[in-house]
Amino acid sequence: MIRADTTRAKLALVAALWVGSAPLFAQSQMEDTRIEAQQVADGIYMITGRGGNMGLSTGDDSTFLIDDQFAPLTDKIVAAIAGITDHPVEYILNTHWHGDHTGGNENFGKQGALIMAHDKVRSRLVNGKTTDTGEVLLPEPEALPVVTFNDSLTLHVNKQTIKGVHVHHAHTDGDVIVHFEEANVIHMGDTFFNQRYPWIDLKSGGHIDGVIKAAKVALALSDEHTRIIPGHGPLASKLDLQNHHDRIVAIREEITSMIAAGQTLEEIQAAKPTAPFDSEVDSSVSISAERMVDIIYKSLSQ
Numbered sequence: 001m002i003r004a005d006t007t008r009a010k011l012a013l014v015a016a017l018w019v020g021s022a023p024l025f026a027q028s029q030m031e032d033t034r035i036e037a038q039q040v041a042d043g044i045y046m047i048t049g050r051g052g053n054m055g056l057s058t059g060d061d062s063t064f065l066i067d068d069q070f071a072p073l074t075d076k077i078v079a080a081i082a083g084i085t086d087h088p089v090e091y092i093l094n095t096h097w098h099g100d101h102t103g104g105n106e107n108f109g110k111q112g113a114l115i116m117a118h119d120k121v122r123s124r125l126v127n128g129k130t131t132d133t134g135e136v137l138l139p140e141p142e143a144l145p146v147v148t149f150n151d152s153l154t155l156h157v158n159k160q161t162i163k164g165v166h167v168h169h170a171h172t173d174g175d176v177i178v179h180f181e182e183a184n185v186i187h188m189g190d191t192f193f194n195q196r197y198p199w200i201d202l203k204s205g206g207h208i209d210g211v212i213k214a215a216k217v218a219l220a221l222s223d224e225h226t227r228i229i230p231g232h233g234p235l236a237s238k239l240d241l242q243n244h245h246d247r248i249v250a251i252r253e254e255i256t257s258m259i260a261a262g263q264t265l266e267e268i269q270a271a272k273p274t275a276p277f278d279s280e281v282d283s284s285v286s287i288s289a290e291r292m293v294d295i296i297y298k299s300l301s302q
């Protein structure tokens with residue numbers, strides 16, 4: 001009896017330390033995070049910190065933010081924006097539902113920002129998050145998009161025509177590409193990881209063919225002067241996007257013929273179909289070549 005109690009007490013202590021230390025680690029990461037703004041056009045900035053790259057449009061009439069990273073970073077993000085404009089954030093567009101792009105929604109919503117997103121973003125956020133212990137954490141109402149749309153939405157602020165265009169089944173099932181028409185700037189959300197292999201969330205309706213299609217849509221909107229904000233990675237040009245497109249198209253084709261030849265996932269991974277491109281990407285900050293093969297294989301086998 002005593003022994004069992006001791007074991008249970010030890011287990012409880014280990015659990016408390018483990019559960020306690022994980023958020024502490026995450027918290028210190030957030031404390032170390034620096035929010036930096038890089039101007040990409042007149043009144044338009046790419047803002048980086050931890051998580052998905054943000055886009056900012058400022059001007060006389062409004063402050064519009066694309067994505068908002070993690071909740072513990074909101075104060076820092078607000079401070080960085082206050083260094084650029086006197087207007088608080090009035091509009092937010094979520095490019096998709098992932099927490100490193102929507103984590104600040106509740107804070108900004110409570111500060112009065114109007115949040116917009118694709119229909120699927122709201123329906124996924126509404127269902128909350130399931131923790132490792134199976135507990136479902138439902139969102140506060142302020143964290144949810146108020147305006148949702150299915151195909152496209154146009155914002156007319158800061159002398160810009162800003163179009164949010166839904167791309168089907170790409171990184172998730174609710175992705176939006178944002179095009180600043182006059183400024184010739186595009187924010188691609190996580191349909192584009194610059195200089196790295198793209199992670200695709202198959203469980204949230206993502207598919208390799210949608211990621212390729214999203215690149216084609218943005219390429220058609222681009223010229224050599226276009227500045228492209230990727231979901232992750234440095235600010236990009238049309239050439240960067242073209243290279244990303246060509247890479248994943250070539251790897252997809254290679255894997256398609258290997259599947260047709262009856263090869264298993266393990267055989268395909270061992271054959272390294274990404275090898276010609278591995279030196280073009282930084283796998284240390286995103287998914288590995290093996291994981292890329294796994295994602296494409298599973299997309300094509302669905």
Ligand SMILES: [Zn+2]
Binds near residue numbers: 096098171190
């Ligand atoms: Zn994402």
